[in-house]
Amino acid sequence: MRRFNLVEPQRLVEEEVPAPEPTAGEALIAVKCVGVCGSDIHAYYGQHPYISCPIVPGHEFVGMVTKVGEGVDESWLGKRVTALPSLVCGKCYNCRNDRFNICQELRVIGCQSDGAFAEFVRVPADKLFALPDDMSWEEAALIEPLAVAVHAVRIAGDIVNQRVVVYGGGTIGLMVMQVVKAYGAKEVILSEPDAYRRSLAQKLGADYVIDPKGVQPSQWLMDKFGPEGIDLSFECVGIEATIQEAILSNRKGTTIVVAGVFPKPVMVDMGLVQDRELRLLGTLMYIKEDFTEAIELLSSGKVQGLPLVTHRVDFAETPRAFEIIEKEKGNCVKLLIKNE
Ligand SMILES: [Zn+2]
Ligand SMILES: [Zn+2]
Numbered sequence: 001m002r003r004f005n006l007v008e009p010q011r012l013v014e015e016e017v018p019a020p021e022p023t024a025g026e027a028l029i030a031v032k033c034v035g036v037c038g039s040d041i042h043a044y045y046g047q048h049p050y051i052s053c054p055i056v057p058g059h060e061f062v063g064m065v066t067k068v069g070e071g072v073d074e075s076w077l078g079k080r081v082t083a084l085p086s087l088v089c090g091k092c093y094n095c096r097n098d099r100f101n102i103c104q105e106l107r108v109i110g111c112q113s114d115g116a117f118a119e120f121v122r123v124p125a126d127k128l129f130a131l132p133d134d135m136s137w138e139e140a141a142l143i144e145p146l147a148v149a150v151h152a153v154r155i156a157g158d159i160v161n162q163r164v165v166v167y168g169g170g171t172i173g174l175m176v177m178q179v180v181k182a183y184g185a186k187e188v189i190l191s192e193p194d195a196y197r198r199s200l201a202q203k204l205g206a207d208y209v210i211d212p213k214g215v216q217p218s219q220w221l222m223d224k225f226g227p228e229g230i231d232l233s234f235e236c237v238g239i240e241a242t243i244q245e246a247i248l249s250n251r252k253g254t255t256i257v258v259a260g261v262f263p264k265p266v267m268v269d270m271g272l273v274q275d276r277e278l279r280l281l282g283t284l285m286y287i288k289e290d291f292t293e294a295i296e297l298l299s300s301g302k303v304q305g306l307p308l309v310t311h312r313v314d315f316a317e318t319p320r321a322f323e324i325i326e327k328e329k330g331n332c333v334k335l336l337i338k339n340e
Pocket of ligand 1: 059144145
């Protein structure tokens, strides 16, 4: 099979290798569509804290089951599927307590194990999800990033009637924004420096958008809503400025969900976190319930995935994906690699 191996930062090399064989408990998927994630971009530039080269990227994949290993239900064969890319130990404290997303031994397909920038990808069969018949490959490729947002929102607690700030209008920010709206948030404010992403946020239901290049978000929020106006915020970028703005803006005693991947340690005013009794709540990936819910939100139309797909490349042209992302910057939200 053909695959694209990130042998070193910024060098994605096409290789011909034998297709993997599913071992006991595994399934082999012929990849039809795979999304390029922010973490793939960090990895491409050698800036992801937990991904190193060589690696075959790709964890937002959908496709058709072509083979199953020993002990796997053969009715999966020929099914259209996606899968959680989580490789977990099943034994550690969090695995035993239904939180395998933070498994002590967590590895992720496409991050620490061969991923789906390939014709075939091997996955644990217990992580497979059948796709609804009427869901396109493209829409299904958004289940994984939506599940990230669903998980982040779920651990934040009750959303009903909350005024929520989302920092960052990339895929995760735009998904979080839609999920909190679907769950009954009173108002959502999205802060994002890129004009195209702000317009997309407005189209998808943001009540207000802020350009942090033109105004300091905490100042704007204070002027508009006062010191008690913000009930909850989501940091979906992974830089110092956004987490700091959230700390400055949230009402005392509230929660800031940290969903962005920080390439390096940052300085924030922990004095304010203490004094204002703020809760900084990290979030990582998802568990199965989040995938089920993501599929439901997309199928029901409560969350829209396809407007986020701004670019597509054919599998054979996979390395072009990163050129496009570099060139298009904010105009590229979700790029899909297609092999149909
Ligand atoms: Zn992702
Ligand atoms: Zn574990």
